[in-house]
Amino acid sequence: MEHPIKLTVNGQAWEGSVLPDLTLLRFVRETLALTGTKEGCGIGECGACTVLLDGRPVNACMVLAVEADGCALRTIEGEAKAGKLSRLQQAFVAHHAVQCGFCTPGVIMSAQALLERAPAPSDEAIVEAVAGNLCRCTGYASILKAVRSCTPHGRTGGER
Amino acid sequence: MSRLHQYVGGEHLRQDAPDKVTGEAIYVGDMAFPGMLWGRFKSSPIASGRILRIDTARARALPGVRAVLTGEELDHQLGLYMADKRILARGVVRYQGDPVAAVAAESEAMASEACNLIEVEYEPLPAVLDVEQAIEPGAPLVHPDLGSYRYMKGVFHPQPGSNVAHHQKIRRGDLEKGFAEAHRVFETSFWNPAVPHVPLETHVVIARALSGDRVDLWTAAQSPFTVRHLMAAGFGIPHNNIRVRIPYVGGGFGGKAGINLEPLATMLSKATGGRPVKIVATREEEFNTLPSRQGLKSRIKAGVTREGKLTALEVRYLWDAGAHADYGVNIGRAAATAGAGPYFVPAVKVDSLVVYTNKVFGTAFRGFGHLEVLWGIERNLDMMAHALGIDPFEMRQRNFLTPGEPTITGEIFTANHGRPDLCLKTVADAIGWSERPREDHPPKRPAPIGGKRRGYGIASLHKSPAMPVYTSCSCILKFNEDASVNLLISGVDYGQGTYTALAGIAAQELSIPVEKVHVTWDCDTATQPYDWQTVASRFAVMGGNAVIAAARDCLDQLKAVAAQVLHAPVEDLVCENEEVYVRKDPGARLHYRQLVIGYSFPNGSSIGGPVIGRGRYIAQGLTHLDPETGQGRNALNWTYGAHGVVIEVDTETGDIDVLKIASCMDAGKVLHLAAARTQVEGGVIQGLGSALIEGFKFDESGRLLNPSFVDFKIPTAKDLPREASQHFIETPQLDGPHGARGIGEHPMIAIPSAIGNAIYDALGIQIHELPLNAERVFLALKHAQPNDAARP
Structure with missing residues (x-):
């Protein structure tokens, strides 16, 4: 039996009914057709499906769509506004922090949540924030540089 | 200009x-077509067995199921170098994870449910899980029909009636004389486990089998034309009937080379009258069914002069190919040609055997066997250096190939080949090798348990592309x-x-x-x-x-x-x-x-x-290798490199903290600095995964014990070295674009060797097996203590 839910998706209202066993990940990818959010394992271990629920990063594969009722859902598709990349997205481009790109949306959502929660995070906090996002390509260094460049101390640093 | x-x-x-x-960015997993069905497969729960019965009736009766296939309906033998693989197992299963039946259904859930309803009865057969057992006479044969398989003749040398899919021989110089001239002869063995690639995107494909034997594929693969060629060869249809499209791919590392799930998706589509069929491997299938890196057992015998110059090298590599060796045979061939390290060795005998076992099969993995062979070669070189009282840096410098000297396959090293010596010097300087603490490093006796100890390690690397001559x-x-x-x-x-x-x-x-x-x-x-x-x-x-x-x-x-x-x-x-x-x-x-x-x-x-x-x-000027001596020209170019590491080992836990890694490649010419730097950054961390944490574990029946991210960890952002630097030497490759050579794979090669060498510097113990996880390091140190009850 379907349950009615109501939420905002990247700022826009969404209302409809979903099956009780529908994961938030399937809801995002299949119901909403927002395929930027990726599935890497389906068991909450890789972070590729990270989205923000009320500003909090969650593994969408571990949350049911019904649990998002009443929440503000943000996915990677909402980060660029009017065709302009967010500051963090620009930093990922500038720091070559992207290789195959499959983990990238999840990493960006995790890091974005951190930057909104703590605009001047320490290096340790940055590492902690993205430690749940597995990446097999970059070795993380360029990702950490990109995130750091969006903090007040990163902006003034001599990072190329 | x-x-x-x-x-x-x-x-x-x-x-x-x-x-x-x-x-x-659209990846295959993001794509859908009208009428698309979901494909799933059922795999073997045992490592070796005869299929007595497959009952698909209940699966076929399930609403929404459009096709069910078993190996009996599929008569294709597929492969690039060694066609030893069926689309679905037929008659026997050869590894736990071997697909035995497949379903196409209206939804993924229906396809999964249908797979659950398929009943398979097996008669378990003896499994061969160890490469040394596998080459014993009388060992159970993983492929009794090896003699009838299609393979690339003139390049590979399977031995029907055994588990040996390929025997690569390299013979050069007078081995007896070389050992006779040696001041010391060292013999030792090393082991690498199988390691999976772990791309974040699992294997995924969409196939449409169209009328007139035409096939449309959208696939997460590394090589569109080889997918097409192998499909054409495997199904006996014209190349132009097959169209392969590859959008963005979420990582490959070798695991998406050749073909994987494309034939199965195609046959499922055909069985449904041409509806598009999508198969997305689950993460567990990615570990359990799709290929990984091969395991390797190395036995090395090396002769050296008092001054540390190599006089002779006799090596046996036993590659644990698993149940299929399509790619494995080429790894056994290619890595053997680099199997002495970037050194001049006057007399060499290499036997590289690619051996079937009843485990998940191996394929190309970034470095193509070189991380594995250099785990032994570069560790052994350090061991010999310490035994002779020669600095490991100096030992390598005395043995590096210099212009005019032949490689072990008889290729003459020239000034334009690159600078292994300079790569090593660069990383040694970057980690402060010459100023490293020498007192009690390495300790004369195994370090006592208590506190942390630092160690310095270096290792060299080389690799050429492994590819057909044409x-x-x-x-x-x-x-x-x-x-x-x-x-x-x-x-x-x-x-x-x-x-x-x-x-x-x-x-x-x-x-x-x-x-x-x-x-x-x-x-x-x-x-x-x-x-x-x-x-x-x-x-x-x-x-x-x-x-x-x-x-x-x-x-x-x-x-x-x-x-x-x-x-x-x-x-x-x-x-x-x-x-x-x-x-x-x-x-x-x-x-x-x-x-x-x-x-x-x-x-x-x-x-x-x-x-x-x-x-x-x-590629110009390449030749097949002589089947008896391995002499010939198989290298388009050689890329040389080195890593230097500084580590700190917690002697009470065995935990290794990597303080510093310096890496240097002779790129010929860096074509794009940021790409080169980030390739090295990423490759080094992937190498650290192989060095410190990654490796498949099997139980005594051949069941894979760690096929998930819960039990199989890869490095996270928390596992970074405190400091990492990337350096490039540019000795132009005469026929490279702007003088460039490839550097994609090299960053992960020899990382384990450098860490293993640093552990000896820190603790005074030699570890021969990977990964160097806390448990292994701690137990090795504990067992080396003079008062340890379990001391061998």
Whole structure:
């Protein structure tokens, strides 16, 4: 039996009914057709499906769509506004922090949540924030540089 | 030469980054077609057994199920080098995870449920799980029909009636004399476990089997044309009947080379009358069913003079191929050619045996066997150095190949091959090797348990691309009306950054802004020119040469038309900054825009036409290796490198903290600095995974014990070295684009060796097995204590 839910998706209202066993990940990818959010394992271990629920990063594969009722859902598709990349997205481009790109949306959502929660995070906090996002390509260094460049101390640093 | 539009060696932005940071990048998993079905497969729960019965009745009866297949209905034997694989197991299963039946259904859930309803009855057969047991006479045969399989003749040498899929021999010099001249002879053994690639995107494919034996594929694969070729060969249909499209790919590392799930999806589609069928491997299937890196047992016997010069080397490599060796045979061949390290050894005997076992099978993995062979070679070299009282740095410097000396396959090393010596010196300097603490390092006796200890380690590496002698690549550059360019090429950029580097080469050659070169990301065998495979660190080199040729072809076409318009001989024309002008009369000039789709004279008459450049490149001068001696030329080029590490070991837990890693590659020429640097950053961390945490574990029945991210960890952002530096030497490769060599795989090679060497420096114990996880290190140290009860 379907349950009615109501939420905002990247700022826009969404209302409809979903099956009780529908994961938030399937809801995002299949119901909403927002395929930027990726599935890497389906068991909450890789972070590729990270989205923000009320500003909090969650593994969408571990949350049911019904649990998002009443929440503000943000996915990677909402980060660029009017065709302009967010500051963090620009930093990922500038720091070559992207290789195959499959983990990238999840990493960006995790890091974005951190930057909104703590605009001047320490290096340790940055590492902690993205430690749940597995990446097999970059070795993380360029990702950490990109995130750091969006903090007040990163902006003034001599990072190329 | 123009100083405008110089991009080679630069850091222009990655072309794929905007798509990837916005979620706009489309991967196969994101695609869907009208009428698309979901495919799933059921796999064997046991490592070896006879299939007595498969009952698919309940699965077929399930609503929404459109097709059910078993191996009995599929009579194809597939493979690139050794056609030893069926689409679904037939008669027997050969590893736990071996697919035995498959379903196509209206939803993924229905397909999964149908798989659960398929009943398979097995008669368990003895499994062979250890390579040494597998080569014993009388061992159970994983492939009793090995003698009837199709394989690449002249290159591989299977031994029917045994588990040996390939025996690569290398013989050079007088081994007896070499050992007789040695001051000391050392014998030791090493072991590497199988390690999976772990791309974040699992294998995924969509297939449509169309009327008239035609097939459309969308697949996460590394090599569109090899997928097409293997499908054509496997199904006996014309190449042109198969169209392979590859959009963005979420990582490969070798695991998406060749073909994987494409044939199964195709047969499922065919069984449903041509509806599109999508198969997405689960993460567990990615570990359990899809291929991994092979395991390796190495036995090394080395003779050295008092001064540490190698006199003879006798090595046996036993590759744990698992149940299929299609790719494994080539790894056993290729890694053997590098199996002595980047050193001159007067007398060499290498036996590299690729051995079937009843485990998940091996395939290419970044480094293609070189991480594995150098785990032994580079550890052994350190052991010998310490035994002789020679500094490991000095020991290597005394043995590196120098110009005029032959490699173990008889290729003469030249000054243009590269500088292994300089790579090692660079990393040694970067970690402070010569100032490292010497007192009690390495300790004379195993270090006592208590506190932390530092260790320094170095290791050298080398690798050449492993590929057929005829490997080729081609490129098309086509101009658009605004003088921008589309670059069509069929190597796949699944993250390496090659396309961005190639765009730089094209822009520089054409003298146009790099932003005006767009590499067509989606590869399509119907519209793009041929390339062999995106493997072996050969794409930037061969692709780069093809791009240069295509760009020059464009310039010739531009000049041919401009010459008529400007009334000047072609040889007096210069192409610069999107314009063609007459050298002696620079006022006489034409913008590329006026030429790229044809020039119109003021009266309207037109000449020329669309400018489309064609470029190609083929490996030159390569030969097959002699079957008895392994002598020949198999290397397009050799890339040399080295790593240096500083670690801190917690003697109470065995935990290793990597304080510093310095890496250096002789890239010939860095084609794109940011791509090169980030390849090294990423490869080093992947190497650290192999060094410190990763490895498959099997129980005594051959069941894989760690097929999930819960039990199988890869490095996270918390596992970074405190400090990592990337260095490049540029000794031009004479036939490389701008002098470049490949560096994609090399960063992960020899990382375990350097860490293992540093552990000895820190603790005074020699560990021969990977990974060097806390448990292994601690237990090794504990058992080395003089009062340890379990001390051997």
